[in-house]
Amino acid sequence: MKIVQVRVANFRGIAQGTVHFDGHSVLVGDNNAGKSTLLEAIDLVLGPERLSRRPVVDEHDFYAGQYVNAEGQPIPLVVEVIVADLNEEQLRHFREHLEWWDTSTKTLLAGPPVEGTDAAGVGPALRVFFRGAYDAEEDDFLGNTFFALPAPIGAGEYQTFRATDKRKCGFLYLRTVRTGSRALSLERGSLLDVILRLQDSRLKMWEQLLASLRVLPVADKPELGVTTLLASVQASVKKFVPSDWAEDPHMRVSDLTRETLRRTLTVFMGTGAKRPDGSSYAAPYQHQGTGTINTLVLALLSIIAELKQNVIFAMEEPETALPPHTQKRIVNSVREKSAQALFTSHSPYVLEEFEPSQIKVLKRAGGVMTAIPASLPPAIKPKAYKAEFRARFCEALLAKYVLIVEGRTEFDALPAAARTLSKTDPQHFKSLEALGVAVIDAKTDSQVAPLGQFFRSLGKTVFAIFDKQNEAQLALIRAAVDYPYESPMKGFESLVLQGAQETAIRRYALGVVADGDWPQHLMAVAPKAESDLAALRNALSQYFAWGKGSGQAADLLASCTSWREMPEYIAQCLYGIFQVIEPPPPPAPPAPPVEPIVD
Structure with a gap:
């Protein structure tokens, strides 16, 4: 599966724009040309976890902050993505939603399937889109993803493109900030969480861990002063409420919920330093060197690619804090392990690894974004x-x-x-x-x-x-x-x-x-x-x-x-x-x- 076209309307700094992809690509352009915005737009449509955020979009996600027109009617935010080169499993799963993409004209065939579908360069494709808008009645911003086909009848709605459908597409967006903060955490959507989901691994540690944490003593010795202070608080509270309220205040390491632990649990790794007793000192992974963290991310991406077999990676600035030879290795490794890899970059060493036609030069003028392949x-x-x-x-x-x-x-x-x-x-x-x-x-x-x-x-x-x-x-x-x-x-x-x-x-x-x-x-x-x-x-x-x-x-x-x-x-x-x-x-x-x- 490969993304062949992305169309954006009214999203952040892009009033409108259409970009075509022919496979592996790297996006270049001036700052604020729309490179990261384009990847964010794709994630809005294909990212399995993206719609779990609340709100899905806000005022600043609309071009120039305009989400209603002069008459007070909502201005929709729309991102449409067309993916082609579907494998057999994807063809079966999306069979009711398929259209036909012509690679020579970079367009979809109009109308129902005809003899043109047998022409060279024409193949089945899936068109999906995100639509977001301000809902005045709810006083909130709403948005969802849909299949473009079949078209709704009458006042009906398009069929929802669900998270389970998106996982069939295998899209993974690796933002720069994720490298240091979420790669090896258990937060939903992290690389480690993606791997566990792909392995159909249901974490069975939560109850045992929560039971251990509920009885873990925290500052319970009187000489520390914390329990004495809490007892004083309890005594003061009981002057105003029944005696069984605010009973036995004590401290625990967290809220003791699964979601809190997902955000709190951290992978520790050896730093190479030795303690006086000869034992190795370990620190949270995000305290390792940036180059080490990025190499760890590459290892996780390799695991994901091997598990998915048909994955689309989008990665921001793979060159961050890495020497030139490592930049090249990361780019080539990600391309080898993926059906399609999309990068943004400011490194000539990264660009050297691509043919000129795979380099897309983005420009944005008056809100209109264009992409020009950098031919020889x-x-x-x-x-x-x-x-x-x-x-x-x-x-x-x-x-x-x-x-x-x-x-x-x-x-x-x-x-x-x-x-x-x-x-x-x-x-x-x-x-x-x-x-x-x-x-x-x-x-x-x-x-x-x-x-x-x-x-x-x-x-x-x-x-x-x-x-x-x-x-x-x-x-x-x-x-x-x-x-x-x-x-x-x-x-x-x-x-x-x-x-x-x-x-x-x-x-x-x-x-x-x-x-x-x-x-x-x-x-x-x-x-x-x-x-x-x-x-x-x-x-x-x-x-x-x-x-x-x-x-x-x-x-x-x-x-x-x-x-x-x-x-x-x-x-x-x-x-x-x-x-x-x-x-x-x-x-x-x-x-x-x-x-x-x-x-």
């Missing part, structure tokens, strides 16, 4: 993507702003220059990392425009810094990116050497020689203290050509002590990017003239 970038062959471009592409997908440069030298040098300027003049400059700008190397100026158009289509704000172009190529770039910055000359290394101040060039060149990094085959032109500016530029030009792509131009820019030592073009570009992303506040209006006070 233009002119990037699959082999090259896997070998070198993948990490940078994934980083750009996670960023709101993208800077396209046309070579490796610029890729290294511009971030270095921005970092230096942010330290020397923080009022007018900021590092590209701090601004949230991802840098993409287009390799050649002919790819600046195609890449710019590609990233703009994904909703990114695109900057481009590039060599001087002919009129035709410049027009293409200007049409493709939001903020083009054309160099006054060809060749970035030449621009650096011609534009940097002599003090910076001399300091850097003599430093390379002093550090012993000057290559032997260029000793004839090695910079010296008495070298003039032309000789220094000539020497460094040969040095840059010898170490092309090794970051020497970036080192020169990083050695500058202020923007005045850098090429004016580079400083203007970086200042322009800073002004676009963090524009200064508008000037305050002039103060009104003060009228003189006349007696």
Whole structure:
């Protein structure tokens, strides 16, 4: 079973939106783009325990808090989910509610089953939905889940999609907060509780445990003072009520109900620390390291997957507090053990494990949410993507702003220059990392425009810094990116050497020689203290050509002590990017003239 379509209306920050899934997927986008909201919406429909909360929804679950219109009529909150690829057991269980899904058109076949159901890519599917609304008569928010078919007759109601039906779908939503607070508890809906339910294990410990706790002494020694205080309370109470009221007040460890114990019982685990007597010290599992907790969650998910055999996992940010190799292992393990895995992530290491078409870039504008599959970038062959471009592409997908440069030298040098300027003049400059700008190397100026158009289509704000172009190529770039910055000359290394101040060039060149990094085959032109500016530029030009792509131009820019030592073009570009992303506040209006006070 796999989710193929989710349609949301009037839920939290989403006024309306439809998202399609083709299997395993990872959701990316700006903060508040709707990634977590989309998973919450799916859980509202498919989560077996979700409707047990009271109230099911509240005022803040409706878009902009609007749950009634101007006439006082309720505005419904609706989430519809279509699932396909049903197994034999699911086909039998849901046989009265099936429709037909066409994977090529991403639509349901209209009308009753016809010959089109035999076409390639068409198969049975289940459409279910949640509907919530404000009930003025009850002065409460009500909601439930239903099968879309069969449609009700007359004033009838849709058939309820019950918790037992949902368990057949095998959907499990793992929120980030659940990892540390509920994973190994016995609360209803926790991972441990899910496993016990799947094993049809009825916990038979409650009566025995409650009987033990009822007689467990708690602060019953008089010298502790608690029993004396309670006796005084009882004596005071008996002045106002019959003698058999408030009889024998004493303390117990909890309310002594099953639900209280479900929330209270905690799994303890060894910490590796030893007590003075040599015994191992154990602590509650939520006090373990975050990485250990997440690994425990992965183990529980593996057990669930093995028990369910057909499970849909939705997981928020699997990268939390984990090193890159563990992030990759968790993602791959969850995918291997599930029919479908849906993730949200801000980690390029997680995104690297997915094909571009499996990465959904979410955007939300005016309450309308859209999802765009991140197809392979233009002119990037699959082999090259896997070998070198993948990490940078994934980083750009996670960023709101993208800077396209046309070579490796610029890729290294511009971030270095921005970092230096942010330290020397923080009022007018900021590092590209701090601004949230991802840098993409287009390799050649002919790819600046195609890449710019590609990233703009994904909703990114695109900057481009590039060599001087002919009129035709410049027009293409200007049409493709939001903020083009054309160099006054060809060749970035030449621009650096011609534009940097002599003090910076001399300091850097003599430093390379002093550090012993000057290559032997260029000793004839090695910079010296008495070298003039032309000789220094000539020497460094040969040095840059010898170490092309090794970051020497970036080192020169990083050695500058202020923007005045850098090429004016580079400083203007970086200042322009800073002004676009963090524009200064508008000037305050002039103060009104003060009228003189006349007696």
